Amino acid sequence: MKRLLVLAAAATAMFAAHAQSAFPSSKPISLVVPFAAGGPTDRVARDLAEAMRKAMGGNANFVVENVNGAGGTIGVAKVARAAPDGHTLLVHHIGMAAAPALYRKLPYKMPDDFEYLGMINEVPMTIIGKPQLPANNYRDFENYIRANSGKLNIAHAGLGSASHLCGLMWQSAIKAKDAMTTIPFGGTAPAMNALVGGQVDMMCDQTTNTTGQIEAGRVKAFAVTTAKPLSNNKLLKDYPTLQEMGLKGFDLTIWHGLYAPKGTPPAVLAQLNTALKAALKDPDFIKKQEGLGAVVVTDKRVEPAAHKAFVIAEMNKLKPVIEAAGKFAD
Ligand code: ASP
Numbered sequence: 612m613k614r615l616l617v618l619a620a621a622a623t624a625m626f627a628a629h630a631q632s633a634f635p636s637s638k639p640i641s642l643v644v645p646f647a648a649g650g651p652t653d654r655v656a657r658d659l660a661e662a663m664r665k666a667m668g669g670n671a672n673f674v675v676e677n678v679n680g681a682g683g684t685i686g687v688a689k690v691a692r693a694a695p696d697g698h699t700l701l702v703h704h705i706g707m708a709a710a711p712a713l714y715r716k717l718p719y720k721m722p723d724d725f726e727y728l729g730m731i732n733e734v735p736m737t738i739i740g741k742p743q744l745p746a747n748n749y750r751d752f753e754n755y756i757r758a759n760s761g762k763l764n765i766a767h768a769g770l771g772s773a774s775h776l777c778g779l780m781w782q783s784a785i786k787a788k789d790a791m792t793t794i795p796f797g798g799t800a801p802a803m804n805a806l807v808g809g810q811v812d813m814m815c816d817q818t819t820n821t822t823g824q825i826e827a828g829r830v831k832a833f834a835v836t837t838a839k840p841l842s843n844n845k846l847l848k849d850y851p852t853l854q855e856m857g858l859k860g861f862d863l864t865i866w867h868g869l870y871a872p873k874g875t876p877p878a879v880l881a882q883l884n885t886a887l888k889a890a891l892k893d894p895d896f897i898k899k900q901e902g903l904g905a906v907v908v909t910d911k912r913v914e915p916a917a918h919k920a921f922v923i924a925e926m927n928k929l930k931p932v933i934e935a936a937g938k939f940a941d
Contacts, residue, residue, distance in 0.1 A: 614804070614840070615631070615774075622930060625736070627791040629814040629907070631812060633711050633909055634696070634697050634876075634878070634879045634882060635667070635670065635671040635672075635697065635698070636698070637671035638672075638698055638822055639674045639927060640663075640671050640672065640673050640674070640696070640697065640699075640700065640714065641673075641674050641675075641676045641699050641700070641755050642659065642660050642673060642674070642675050642676065642699050642700050642701075642702050642908045643676050643678050643689060643699060643700065643701050643702070644656045644675055644676065644677050644678070644679075644686065644692050644702055644857045645678055645679060645684070645685065645686025645687055645701070645703055645707060645767075645798075645837040646669075646677065646679045646768055646772070646797065646798030646799070646800075647677055647679050647796070647797040647800045647801050648675075648677045648684070648798075648800060649800035649886050650768070650800035650803075650820055651704075651773075651816065651817035651819040651820040651865075652683075652703065652704055652732065652798060652867065653675065653677060653703060653744055653798070653800065654819050654820070654903070655731060655732060655819065655900070655905070656675050656702040657668065657675050657869050657888055657941060658688060658771070658896055658899050658900060659702065659810045659869070659896070660673035660674070660894070661895075662889075662890035662891075662893040662895065662896040663883075663886045663887065663889075663890045665739055665890070665892045665893060666887075666889035667699070667860070667882075667886050671868070671886075672927040677798075679763060679768075679769075679797035679798050680745075680769065680776060681770070681771070681798060681883075682706060682710065682713070682768065682769030682770040682771030682772045683703060683704075683706045683710070683768070683769065683771055683772055684689075684706075684710055684714065684717060684718060684719075684771055684900055684925070686701070686703075687701060687703060687706075687710070687720035687915075688717075688719045689722040690725075690780070690870065690871075690872055691718075691719035691720075691725065691872060692719075692872070693872050694750055694872070694924065694941070695726075695872040695873060695874035695876075696856075696875065696876075696879070697871060697875055697876070697879035697880070697882070697883060698726070698821070699737050699871075699872065700729075700869060700870065700871050700883070701725070701869070701870040702731070702867060702868075702869055703778065703867065703868060703870065704865050704867045704868075704890060705773050705865050705866055705925065705929075706771050706772055706773055706776070706868070707721070707868065707922055708721075708862065708922050708923075708925035708926040708928075708929055709771060709773075709776045709925075709933065710771040711781035711874045711926055711930075712926070712929055712930040713770055713775075713776075714759045714933065721926065722919060722923055722926070724872070724873050725870045725871065725872065725873055726869060726870065726871040726872065726874075726875045726880055726915070727875060727914060727916075727918045727919035727922065728868070728870060728880065728883050728884050728887055728915060728918070729823045729865075729868065729869055729884055729887050729888070729908075729912065729913035729914060729919065730866055730867070730868045730908045730912040730913055730918050730919045731868060731869060731891065731907070731908060732866065732867050732905040732906060732907050732908055733864050733865070733866045733868040733886075733902055733905065733906045733908060734817040734818055734819055734864065734865045734866070734867070734904065734905045734906075735817070735818050735835050735836060735841055735844075735847075735864055735865075735904060736773070736774075736777050736814065736815050736816060736817055736818070736835070736836040736837075736864075736865060736905075737815070737817075737818055737821045737825070737832050737833075737834070737835055737836070737847065737850070738752075738781065738813070738832070738833045738834045738835075738836070738853070739806065739814055739815070739821055739824075739825065739830045739831060739832050740752060740806075740813040740814075740830065740831045740833060740835065741806050741807070741809045741811065741812055741813070741831070742807070742809070742828070742829060742830060742831060742832065742914055743809050744812065744813075744862040746831070746832070747921060748833065749833040749834045749850075749851055750804065752833045752906055753785060753856070756785070756787055756791070757787065759791070760787065760790040761789070761790065761791075762815070763791040763805055763812045764791050764793070764794050764811050764812050764813075765778050765782070765789060765791045765792075765793055765794070765811070765812065765813050765814060765815075766793075766794050766795075766796060766802035766805060766806060766811040766813070766814040767793060767794070767795055767796070767799075767802065767814065767815075768794065768795070768796055768797070768798050768802060768803075769784070769796070769797070769921075771794045772798075772799075773865045774799050774814055774815050774816050775793070775795075775815075775819065775858070776863070776929075776933070777815035777836060777863055778814075778815050779818075779835070779933065779936045779937065780863060780932060780936050781836075781853065781858075781861070781892060782936075783935065783937060784815070784853070784858040784861055784935035785846070785858065788805030789905075791812070791813075793812050793839075794891055795927040799814065799816045799817070799820050800820065802814055802816070803816070803820060803821075803824060803830075806830055807824060807830060807904075814858055815836065817865050817905075818844070818847065818904030818905065819884060819900075819903040819904065819905055822846060822847075822902075822903050822904055825846060825847075826846055830938050832850055834850055834851050834852065834853050834856055835847055835850050835852055835853075836852070836861065836863040836864070837862065837863070837864055838852065838854055838861075838862035839849045839852065839853060840855070840901050844904050845881065846904075847904065866908070866925075868922065869883075870917055871883065880915065884913075884914075884915060887913065888913055891907050891908065891909060891913060892909070928940075
């Protein structure tokens with residue numbers, strides 16, 4: 612009897628070990644994007660899904676799930692509540708660190724509700740306008756805004772999104788907070804359609820969404836949001852930075868990271884982090900991202916602990932900036 616019990620215990624232990632190592636299972640790994648399909652976050656997630664699938668030896672199926680609304684916070688909350696088994700992950704940007712300062716109440720806890728897998732890329736933003744605008748350079752654009760105060764609108768991807776954050780900081784810097792009405796969309800892909808169609812006047816968005824449209828002349832670009840000019844970017848190297856246009860200290864770069872729900876087993880997290888690191892070295896992934904003005908991250912911020920520390924530092928850095936620009940959400 613005793614021998615039988617020992618054998619049963621050994622079998623249970625073996626089964627448990629196998630269950631733990633059975634990652635990924637046959638079920639797909641869902642990359643939740645908290646914005647609409649076709650936008651910058653969706654773009655990086657789709658490229659990453661392909662590179663991580665390759666990195667895992669084609670052994671895992673990845674699907675991208677767009678859960679948009681409320682500036683990304685609905686999708687983030689969905690991941691916070693998902694089963695922590697490695698099969699539901701979140702691809703999100705700087706909104707991860709901005710939303711806690713923009714919302715009085717969030718449906719999840721930052722930074723505690725997540726496991727931090729690592730950073731993916733950094734992306735500059737561009738200030739763009741509809742093609743029908745009469746201005747052809749940043750100075751004229753700002754003058755046009757002042758001359759048309761109260762009549763213009765600015766698109767963004769919801770309160771807490773990167774485009775909202777950029778618009779908030781920029782309007783505050785040019786002292787034109789009341790000059791325009793904000794129009795929220797489920798992501799900057801639909802916002803871009805409205806801009807190209809002339810239904811909205813302007814937007815600030817990642818180069819991963821704006822590059823193709825600027826190149827094709829479907830929108831007008833006026834400035835970049837980084838502290839330094841984008842000298843290595845063929846398309847944007849001659850556009851001024853907002854600092855060069857007199858907005859002292861303006862410096863905004865968007866980053867994306869990969870997250871899992873709190874409680875995901877360490878072995879699963881380690882496997883995903885290894886796949887992430889390999890994906891970030893994949894030449895196809897790098898080429899696609901660089902072609903859209905993004906810089907793939909390869910430094911220690913791809914390590915979970917360093918990325919978590921980075922997100923917390925960004926939360927602390929953005930809080931006073933957002934408060935100074937004016938709090939816009941509940
Ligand atoms: N770029 C968007 C933002 O403003 C999000 C997106 O559609 O990916 O946050």
